[in-house]
Amino acid sequence: MTAEQAAEAAPISAQAVEEALLAFLAERIKTSVAVDQDLFGSGLVSSMFAMQLVVHLEEAYDIAIIGPELKLDNFRTVQAMTALVLRLSAARDG
Amino acid sequence: MPDKPTLVKCLVWDLDNTLWRGTLLEDPDVELADGVRDVIAELDARGILHSISSKNDYDLAWTQLEKLGLAEYFVFPQIGWGRKSDAVLEIAERLNFAPGAIAFIDDLPTERAEVNFAAPDVRCYPAEQIAALPGLPEFSPAVVTVDARRRREMYQAGFRRDAEKESFNGPDEEFLRTLDLVMTIKFADHEDLSRVEELTLRTSQMNATGVHYSDAALRGLLADPAHAVLTVNMADRFGPHGAVGVMLLERRPGIWHLKLLATSCRVVAFGAGAVILNWLVDQAARADAHLAADFRKTDRNRMMEIAYRFAGFTDDACTCLAGLGTLTGRDGVQCLHLAAERRAAPTTMRLDSPELAAR
Numbered sequence: 383m384t385a386e387q388a389a390e391a392a393p394i395s396a397q398a399v400e401e402a403l404l405a406f407l408a409e410r411i412k413t414s415v416a417v418d419q420d421l422f423g424s425g426l427v428s429s430m431f432a433m434q435l436v437v438h439l440e441e442a443y444d445i446a447i448i449g450p451e452l453k454l455d456n457f458r459t460v461q462a463m464t465a466l467v468l469r470l471s472a473a474r475d476g
Numbered sequence: 477m478p479d480k481p482t483l484v485k486c487l488v489w490d491l492d493n494t495l496w497r498g499t500l501l502e503d504p505d506v507e508l509a510d511g512v513r514d515v516i517a518e519l520d521a522r523g524i525l526h527s528i529s530s531k532n533d534y535d536l537a538w539t540q541l542e543k544l545g546l547a548e549y550f551v552f553p554q555i556g557w558g559r560k561s562d563a564v565l566e567i568a569e570r571l572n573f574a575p576g577a578i579a580f581i582d583d584l585p586t587e588r589a590e591v592n593f594a595a596p597d598v599r600c601y602p603a604e605q606i607a608a609l610p611g612l613p614e615f616s617p618a619v620v621t622v623d624a625r626r627r628r629e630m631y632q633a634g635f636r637r638d639a640e641k642e643s644f645n646g647p648d649e650e651f652l653r654t655l656d657l658v659m660t661i662k663f664a665d666h667e668d669l670s671r672v673e674e675l676t677l678r679t680s681q682m683n684a685t686g687v688h689y690s691d692a693a694l695r696g697l698l699a700d701p702a703h704a705v706l707t708v709n710m711a712d713r714f715g716p717h718g719a720v721g722v723m724l725l726e727r728r729p730g731i732w733h734l735k736l737l738a739t740s741c742r743v744v745a746f747g748a749g750a751v752i753l754n755w756l757v758d759q760a761a762r763a764d765a766h767l768a769a770d771f772r773k774t775d776r777n778r779m780m781e782i783a784y785r786f787a788g789f790t791d792d793a794c795t796c797l798a799g800l801g802t803l804t805g806r807d808g809v810q811c812l813h814l815a816a817e818r819r820a821a822p823t824t825m826r827l828d829s830p831e832l833a834a835r
């Protein structure tokens with residue numbers, strides 16, 4: 383299932399977001415990561431890639447990540463990004 | 477006083493009976509038309525790019541251009557059998573120029589009419605006008621900056637870079653390391669500011685702070701001991717990117733205030749914004765200073781907002797901001813804040829930079 387398809391199925395589950403993110407990362411950085419792995423500390427992704435991550439999450443899940451939500455800690459791990467997606471989706475739908 | 481005409485940034489040449497005398501398919505030894513070589517070199521020196529739209533066999537035509545010693549001047553040549561308006565618009569798109577910044581020269585009225593019909597903003601000239609082009613106002617930029625003269629070189633280096641990236645199959649960061657990128661940050665002098673003026677004039681620039689400083693204002697601050705005006709240049713193994721950024725920083729004890737940060741779109745893909753900010757944070761940490769940055773959202777600087785936030789800037793209040801002459805509240809300007817701590821050097825490029833704390 384792609385992230386786009388995942389976004390259509392409501393409500394989205396943490397598992398679906400995690401799986402889509404892991405697939406996205408595996409494709410983009412050519413290596414598989416763990417859900418709690420620090421993507422920045424391990425030097426796996428550059429800050430430039432981080433920008434691509436922001437845009438990807440916004441488009442895949444129809445959310446707006448703005449202001450204080452753009453902090454690095456929200457993107458540091460797959461778990462953190464999943465939590466961010468779920469929280470912003472809930473806020474949008476709520 | 478009449479408005480100054482929009483400057484031509486790229487001149488697109490027809491080949492047969494325009495650039496050279498005769499038709500290549502009939503005469504394999506065609507010679508250049510009068511004055512063509514001088515006009516091309518003169519416009520190139522003014523920073524105007526050259527391209528080609530010609531109905532011809534690509535290999536034959538390109539070989540002939542090489543033989544005539546002109547091939548190096550052309551970017552994105554369109555040589556084939558399609559419509560000329562498509563070719564001209566393709567060139568505009570690849571260069572990221574508006575059609576109004578493109579000129580087209582062709583001996584055939586039907587071709588000029590076709591381009592004019594499909595792309596009315598493109599300015600068309602008959603072949604008889606070749607020698608007159610350098611005298612026209614639209615081909616005469618008021619200021620020719622150092623970078624304008626090197627623009628062709630930078631575009632061509634960019635094409636080679638893109639071609640390699642397409643064939644490179646791996647993480648972006650790994651690709652960046654293969655480029656041997658070098659970033660040079662320095663205290664600006666007057667000549668540096670001329671290069672930056674080009675950067676701030678170009679529509680493609682990304683002003684991270686969203687706050688505009690005129691060339692005169694920046695020059696006025698060069699000698700001000702409280703302010704540092706810094707310029708950023710980049711290069712890689714394909715060639716120079718030229719002047720790609722400018723910063724205005726006011727340094728006070730305990731607090732450094734970033735008032736302007738503008739970077740060229742050309743270097744966004746290299747993560748230049750993040751590297752610059754990281755360096756600044758590290759420099760501030762060495763001086764035991766916090767950092768404040770003016771930021772105004774525009775519809776084009778989102779990438780830079782992300783760079784600020786990921787670098788650690790927040791909306792949080794801090795005592796260091798009291799009494800700071802920020803523009804906060806005016807025209808939607810925010811003041812972002814960061815308590816600086818030491819940062820590691822970039823892993824994707826070599827950085828040559830001055831010690832800010834020492835000056």
Ligand SMILES: [Zn+2]
Binds near residue numbers: 766795813814815
């Ligand atoms: Zn502070």
